[in-house]
Amino acid sequence: MENECPSGKYGTNCTADCHCNQNGSAENCSFFGYCHCLDGYWGDRCEKNCSSECRLRKCHQITGMCRCEDFKYGRNCDKNCTCDPRVYSGCSRSGGCLCKTNPDNATLNNTSCPDNMFCKENRNCVCKGWKYGSRCDQESTCNRNNTISPFSTGGCRCKLGYYGRNCEFECRTDCINSYWHNKCKGDGECWCLDGYYGLKCENKCNCASNEQCDEAGTCSPRLTRIA
Structure with a gap:
């Protein structure tokens, strides 16, 4: 946002x-x-x-x-990538080949990815559908109505307003002083604005101007802005 x-x-x-x-x-x-x-x-x-x-x-x-330019890699970007530029878009930091996407960054099936994978915007091959794993042979347990997509490890990327291992729980809707009224932390609790705490972010911190409070309202020194 x-x-x-x-x-x-x-x-x-x-x-x-x-x-x-x-x-x-x-x-x-x-x-x-x-x-x-x-x-x-x-x-x-x-x-x-x-x-x-x-x-x-x-x-x-x-x-x-x-951060290396395309077809360069290594700690100081001093090594030349050996990936075929007709098939790949460059190489990773370790020298592995990165797949190609089409000009408008939409996902694209091509010869740089196996048949059960496609090329994502970050130029990595990822599993199609709700599969995951190094071979894309495992089925995700994510709640498909509440999930954007599964991670490569099987974890779930929840839609706004949901949380949980499988995105099976709804976030609180009674948060007061929070960044989002329908977005929560991984445990379902409200995401409080700076200066507020409590179950619904209903309490205002009572800290000095150079301090910040935690989820329990305890004050601690705030990081100073560098001029």
């Missing part, structure tokens, strides 16, 4: 402060407070510099690993 709050704010009422490194992140954080790192930076707050060994100083926002 797009953050339409003023710069430096996020949340349903735009009352929560972003805590991103101003030098290494985009002007504003996401609706949930996540930072969007600029090229050359990584970390929760985009406070870390990508390695100087990374080509074009680009790295993964979470891991800090170098």
